[in-house]
Amino acid sequence: MLLETVNLTKKFGGLTAVDDVSFSVEKGKINAIIGPNGAGKSTFFNLVSGYYPPTSGQVFFKGEEITRLPSNKIARLGIARTFQTTNLFERATVLDNIIVGNRLRTQSNLWDAILRTPRLKREEQKCLDKAYEVLDFVNLTNHAHSVVENLTQEEKKRVAFALALATEPELVFLDEPAAGVNPDETEGLAELMKKMVDHGITVCLIEHKMQMIMSIAENIMVLNFGKKIAEGTPEDIMNDEEVIKAYLGGERHAEVK
Ligand SMILES: Nc1ncnc2c1ncn2[C@@H]1O[C@H](COP(=O)(O)OP(=O)(O)OP(=O)(O)O)[C@@H](O)[C@H]1O
Numbered sequence: 001m002l003l004e005t006v007n008l009t010k011k012f013g014g015l016t017a018v019d020d021v022s023f024s025v026e027k028g029k030i031n032a033i034i035g036p037n038g039a040g041k042s043t044f045f046n047l048v049s050g051y052y053p054p055t056s057g058q059v060f061f062k063g064e065e066i067t068r069l070p071s072n073k074i075a076r077l078g079i080a081r082t083f084q085t086t087n088l089f090e091r092a093t094v095l096d097n098i099i100v101g102n103r104l105r106t107q108s109n110l111w112d113a114i115l116r117t118p119r120l121k122r123e124e125q126k127c128l129d130k131a132y133e134v135l136d137f138v139n140l141t142n143h144a145h146s147v148v149e150n151l152t153q154e155e156k157k158r159v160a161f162a163l164a165l166a167t168e169p170e171l172v173f174l175d176e177p178a179a180g181v182n183p184d185e186t187e188g189l190a191e192l193m194k195k196m197v198d199h200g201i202t203v204c205l206i207e208h209k210m211q212m213i214m215s216i217a218e219n220i221m222v223l224n225f226g227k228k229i230a231e232g233t234p235e236d237i238m239n240d241e242e243v244i245k246a247y248l249g250g251e252r253h254a255e256v257k
């Protein structure tokens with residue numbers, strides 16, 4: 001396994017958003033976290049990517065404990081994530097968005113920038129090369145100079161993927177990668193996730209689109225009211241009594257598309 005959580009818990013005041021969750025993200029697979037609205041999926045992502053410290057429990061990446069490391073340190077270890085509402089600079093070009101993302105990994109400091117040192121120039125070239133490489137990967141090379149606000153929702157999702165890939169991650173967490181895109185485009189994004197795995201990048205996603213999850217994910221965890229209620233293959237999950245109850249019970253429904 002690549003990433004593991006042990007009894008991970010996050011409380012917000014009296015509410016336990018993630019409740020004692022032990023889960024393994026399996027290397028070289030598409031892993032998924034599903035669950036009704038408010039089940040704790042985003043909070044779980046925020047815990048493993050260092051955006052929130054857990055109340056208790058641990059997170060391990062490649063066997064090393066990363067609990068409570070800040071998000072930038074976690075990113076440097078090789079974990080990238082995208083956000084539900086894509087946090088792109090809408091007025092900037094696709095290329096500029098990617099370059100800003102990739103600066104995370106460079107060493108240059110203010111003096112390098114003021115003096116325009118060879119190190120800075122080398123790193124700028126490296127960032128540019130990397131940006132074109134990831135744009136090619138997500139099939140957006142012809143939009144390199146497009147302004148993000150003019151892109152379709154699906155293209156913006158691809159930019160978000162590219163942004164994550166530019167940091168050369170071993171593991172990417174994708175927060176609702178297909179939200180707001182039509183079924184055909186969803187198919188394209190699913191293909192892109194498979195391509196990531198084929199290139200050695202492990203994927204873990206949160207998604208409401210059940211059909212997509214069931215067709216691409218190999219390892220699924222189901223959360224309900226912060227607790228893990230099931231884990232396994234799509235087949236295990238589809239036949240799990242508690243999962244069926246969680247989705248059909250109450251007023252909360254998954255978006256089945
Ligand atoms: N920063 C916060 N402060 C207080 N409560 C929070 C915070 N973030 C999340 N919560 C609460 O924790 C619970 C889990 O929320 P979370 O967003 O993780 O669920 P989710 O499964 O991602 O939901 P959705 O599918 O609707 O995005 C919810 O009850 C939510 O209101």
